[in-house]
Amino acid sequence: MLPLLFCSVATDQVNRLFTARCWCTNKALSDYQATIVMKVSFPRAWLGILVLSTGMVSAAVALPRGEPEALGFSPARLALVTETLRHYVDAGHIPGVVAGIARHGRIVYLESLGWQDVEQQVPMRSDAMFQIRSMSKPVISLAIMQLLERGQLRLDDPVSQFIPAFADMNVFEQVGVSDGAVRPASRQITIGDLLLHVSGLSHRNSALYRERDVRSRADTLSQLVDKVAGVPLVADPGTVWNYSISTTVLGRVVEIVSGQALDDYLQASILDPLDMPDTGFHVPADQLDQLVHVYRLSPAGMQREPDMDIPITREPPLLEGAAGLVSTVPDYLRFLQAFMNQGELDGNRVLSEAGVALMTRNQLPDAVLPIALNPQQPMHDLGWGYGFSVVMDASRSGFARNNGEFGWNGSLGTFSWADPETGTVAVLMMQIQPSGAYNLSALFKTLLSAGIVTAF
Structure with a gap:
């Protein structure tokens, strides 16, 4: 047939x-x-x-296919995952979704539902390209760890060694108050501080940076980073976990240390070795049919956000490591699987086993825990490695998780997990705001965990 x-x-x-x-x-x-x-x-x-x-036909599936039952998954439970996701699409809660699950390096589930473009009724495809926003951060962090393993930098190197504008930073005297008196920072920001988000820098969309016109897509990475260095810190380096623009600064460090543009470095050292052909800083013209459009959920229904499509369809002057990549579920499954394989995939090693441990185990001291994206909602279950969030106390997660699980999410509805205990990696991608609407990621993770009926 x-x-x-x-x-x-x-x-x-x-x-x-x-x-x-x-x-x-x-x-x-x-x-x-x-x-x-x-x-x-x-x-x-x-x-x-x-x-x-x-x-x-030469398949471009992320990883080899495996039979769910042979890999300990219940086909009936996986069918329930599809049924649940389809309900959210049919009810108009989300425009479309791609979900993928692999265990021990083989795909047991890959499904695309709904629409890439609701107005034009373009069906979702499994290689659809999504803006993954903060799921870009682990990719840039991997680049930094590669340079560390080549002896080209150290975690305790001051950032000013590479970007002199960071040499004499000031900090607001009152933590969390982004105006008023400033004083010299207690010490310099290090590479490790940037990886762990304890640099004292602020978020790229923070009021602090908006008021000072720090971020513009018309700027180059070098120009943006110099602007960031001109704004006082919100806390002394190493004292407060503050989710921030740090990873974009790390992208500039990659450029300076490697002598390559950030996109060129990623292509040569990560994307090509891991066979991630649909990941990059923009969607090329001949792949626009893969682009998923962004929608905002409102009481009136889903509203298209056309302005969010424009920058990603052109080669950008600003290569924003904290949030700038586009990718697919198949590509990101490969990325996570490389970490599950201790830094190697299909014979290509991108990081040592020791480097993987640094990225996927908590590196934060107790003094800066718990971490929080919202001060009113501390994440008591999570710590942070040199690249990923890490589950430290699954009993406080509120949904199915295991200690040691690592991953991260993106603000437009992309989610990823890797669970060493079960040998499972999973990626869920949508393009919606707010990204946490309906808490669909937690539901997907719960259904995924319930689908594992055999442990091995």
């Missing part, structure tokens, strides 16, 4: 060629829901007789 294929066709009038870009959605295939499987050019006269067979 032939797979069900969808193709978009572009015309080359000069060479009288058509270029077909095809993807397969036949769930009977072992690599079902594979997407972007081929690009082929053929003479115009062949268009009417083009036949594609299964043997011609």
Whole structure:
């Protein structure tokens, strides 16, 4: 039986060629829901007789497929995951979603539901490209850890060693008050401070930075970082966990130390070795059909946020490490699996086992715990490694988690987990604001955990 294929066709009038870009959605295939499987050019006269067979399909699934039952998952429970996600789409709560689960390096679940573009009724595909916002942070953190392992920097190096503008920072005298008197910071910001978000810097969208026009997409990374260095800190380095623009500053450190533009470094040292072809700082013109549009949830229903699409469809002057990447569920599953494999995937090593431990185990002292995105909602279950949040006390999570689990989320509705205890990685991607609406990520995680019926 032939797979069900969808193709978009572009015309080359000069060479009288058509270029077909095809993807397969036949769930009977072992690599079902594979997407972007081929690009082929053929003479115009062949268009009417083009036949594609299964043997011609080269799947672009994130990881090899595995049989759920053989990997300890209940097919019935996984069907419930699909049923639940479909309910949220059909009820108009979310426009669309892609979800993926892998165990011991093999995919047991990959499903796409709903719409990439609600108005145009463009179906969601499993290789749809999402703005992953803060899920960019672990990628940049990995780049820094690679440079550390090459002996090109140290965790206790002052940032001013690479960016002199950070040499003489001031700090507001009252913690949490972003105006008034300032004094010299008690010490310099280090690379480790930036990785752990204890640098004293503020969030990229904070009132502190907005009032001072710190962030502009028209700036280069170098220009933005110099502006950041010109604003007083909200706390002395090392004293307060404050989720911040630190990772964007780290991106500039990567450029200075490596001598490469940030996107070039990531491509050569992370994205290519891990085979993540759909991850980068913008969606290329020939992949716009993969772009998922952003919607805001309101009492009146879902409202399109067109302004959020524009920057991501052009090559940006600002390579924003804290929040600038686009990616897919298949790509990010590969990224997480490399950490589950202790820094290696398909024979390509991107980090040592010791480096993985530094990134995926809590590195914060008790004095700065608990961490909190909102001071009124401390996250007593979590700590922070040199790249990921880390579950330290699952009993305080409020939903299914295991100690040692690591991952992070993005502010437009992207979520990721890796659980060494069960050998499971999972990614859930939507494009909605507010991203925590309906707490769908916790529900998905609970259903995922309930689906594991055999431990091994």
